[in-house]
Amino acid sequence: MRHLAFFISEALIGIKRSALMMFIAVVTIMVTLLVFGLFLLMSANVNNLAQFISSKLEVRVFLNETITRRDIEDFQIKIAQMPHVKSVIFVDKKDAWALFKGSFSNMTLSDLVSENPLPHALKVVLSNNEYIKDVAMQISTHKEYSSDVAYGGVIAERMSAFSAWLSFVGVVLVVFLTVATLFIIVNTIRLTVINRQDEIEIMSLVGATPGFISGPFIIEGLLLGGGSSFISMVLLRFFYDFFARRFQEALPYFPLVFQSSVLNEIYFFVFLLGAILGVLGAYISISKLLKETV
Amino acid sequence: MRHLAFFISEALIGIKRSALMMFIAVVTIMVTLLVFGLFLLMSANVNNLAQFISSKLEVRVFLNETITRRDIEDFQIKIAQMPHVKSVIFVDKKDAWALFKGSFSNMTLSDLVSENPLPHALKVVLSNNEYIKDVAMQISTHKEYSSDVAYGGVIAERMSAFSAWLSFVGVVLVVFLTVATLFIIVNTIRLTVINRQDEIEIMSLVGATPGFISGPFIIEGLLLGGGSSFISMVLLRFFYDFFARRFQEALPYFPLVFQSSVLNEIYFFVFLLGAILGVLGAYISISKLLKETV
Amino acid sequence: MIRIKNVRKEYASGLVALDGVDFRIQKNEFVYLVGASGAGKSTLLRLMFRSEHPTEGEIFIDNFSLNNLKEKQVPYLRRSIGFVFQDFKLLPKRTVYENVAFALRFYNYSRSRIRRQVSQVLELVNLSSKMHHLPSQLSGGEQQRICIARAIVNNPPILLADEPTGSLDPDTSWEIMQLLSKINARQTTVIVATHNKGIVDDIRKRVVALEKGKIIRDQQLGAYDA
């Protein structure tokens, strides 16, 4: 406890007496974490978009005109028991036709086709759209209920593949960015510590143990990393709130991430990363230097 | 000339005798530029995607059944003379129906609607899709030729707005990333220079002019920045070639950027930025330090 | 008791700084180490302080071989040895007070005890008025005196002083050497590497003379020159 107080006071002296260097380090770390946080926010949104795209995919089973309500219910249960199926919903042909006409309002389809050409249908939503084709195939074997199963065909497959890739790219980028952030922050801290190599040697010469020398530097790393990341957290939050609101106003249908649970997780992660990397950077540099000085 | 040779040899000595510090700086700069280059490549692709989406938009003019071939040609010319119109192409109703049936192959539309319900049409492509609604309106005033003009409605407007936003976000991010890269690189160089504040003071004490002191540091900044950015340029190129090929194989329809002119421009820009920021960082730090030391 | 046993020191550059150095220093002895520039005085002191390692031979402090000392124990060795460095080695960003107090931070001393001890020792070297200056704001001699203050602040059983009067005028040098004698009288082994002929000849003690890394003279109550 005594030591901790000493470490903190020494760390504060160190920061105060090397103000310019510390300022430069703080700006660097802050900017790095800002980029990182931005990437995280983007990636969360990309992921969200991927899920959104994916959630729009479904298998539509057009039912034979001849079957009864009982048959339909049986069929619904059968489908629901298939693997990867999340839900099976009955769509009345009247509703379907109204919707269809609505979404092609510009084409005067109703003039061309006066009678409702659509049959009743089932809307099948999957838990994992990768299997959309397989499920569609399996359903289409039940010729007794349905002779026509649609799953969006090529488009659906593309959408599903694209959304999978989006998620993958997101993960790759986040991993890469994390590594990059790690390098930049750790290196920045290392440069500030190398700068005081002489001091470290002197401390060791007057009888300070490695732990005693490291303590203040590690606290300093924590303050530097934590302080910088706190600033970037606040800026990030402000920036996203501002920017996302504009974006949403312009594109209200776009599925932006607004859940504060997800966002707060990102903000907190940025803060935590800064603090941890600050400590890690200080620890790595100080250990290396201590090994070099006898 | 004599001085330049001296500066270079001094810079090389400086780099050699502070190897660890220089190594740390090089890694930091390299990683930063890697992130920056990645962002540029992503942004080029996003822009490309935005253009691609935009290019898919069109106005479709369904022609009245009664008009003659001559009338159609007149109408084509009229439309072509409207502002923002890039091209007007005639689509035979047989082709349109075949295409329509093809893209809905899973729905047995042809069973439901036995006769081709579509009229002849004109496909109008715009030079700027922001005006798609206006153009559609203007065309639809010509009731003598067409009573039905479709432009994708809400979807088209959304797509157009989305692609505009994509481009805008891309620009904002590139600007932000450029500033961030600038900060990180300049600051990294500054930390390496501050580290040798004592040396600078001594040089000034033994009669070196500011220019004489700065020379080697600026060359050092150039070598550091240029060297690091060269490495990141090579890595970036390798990475993109590898990754984009995979991506394209998985999603062959996705409009990835592969023109080597665009890519080389990006790679070169990354290299140039590294070299310039290296020099700038050295220049800023050395000037500040020289002002402080008497 | 310090025992230097057949020590040879060859630096990485190939230069042999010490060769066949072998002698003992009794508890509470006062020894001058003399010799021309580059004779190996500082090297010898650094070996006892374990900031250099002998290439051959061994050094014992209180019958404990430094060769067997574990890396972890080095700080504790150093706390029991006061060292006045030839190049001062002051923490550049710490005030005079902080520099001297640093050597007391390792102990669980109360704040007031630290303040008392530091003030006392700064009084001894005549630097109380400069307590809150940074080393860069001091004259050469003042810096040297802080270094002396730091070395003696905790009454270490051994004091190694490398040229402790190099930046001091004759009067101040005299005072400092009197101080070291007084410390020696209070049960501290003192070894002083020095070029100060006046002092060595006036305050007679044991003299060990080095020449090119070898002992050429070891004389009780000796003079600077043979």
Next chain:
Amino acid sequence: MIRIKNVRKEYASGLVALDGVDFRIQKNEFVYLVGASGAGKSTLLRLMFRSEHPTEGEIFIDNFSLNNLKEKQVPYLRRSIGFVFQDFKLLPKRTVYENVAFALRFYNYSRSRIRRQVSQVLELVNLSSKMHHLPSQLSGGEQQRICIARAIVNNPPILLADEPTGSLDPDTSWEIMQLLSKINARQTTVIVATHNKGIVDDIRKRVVALEKGKIIRDQQLGAYDA
């Protein structure tokens, strides 16, 4: 000719290091500056070198006031003054050779001329064998001698030496002082701040004594003590 005109130096800390200092030094004179630790010797030398500015008063070198010197001209002033720093101020990452050669880099000298001059001067201070060592690989006295070599390598018209024998044994000190006398005889004004009573008393020259920032004695062929 150097003219110190009624100079007062007050540091930012409020400490008055020099007060009412007023004297002249003729061309080719040899002057000892003596005084206790903290008397203001280094401060006075730094003022002549323009690495500090006087709070009041003026300093003239060859009838040119340093107060009127433009920032841009400072390096040229410094090239005409050799300065032996009390704390050496060697470039830590340059070898002995590079440190000394650095002062010649400003001139359009040929590579071979630089090599010749540096070798000569290193010979004079007896360090030819250490040419490719870094300062950290040298003994205290060796570092001091590089600093001397660097100051005299280009035969400057003025030589300011701050405690140039502080880390040197009496014999080497004597040699170095002989060297400075020889340089003085070759048309160089030499000012030496020193505590070395033996040297000052043996090689008699003009002595200027400072006490707490004031001149208390100015004596031709004086001794260290009044």
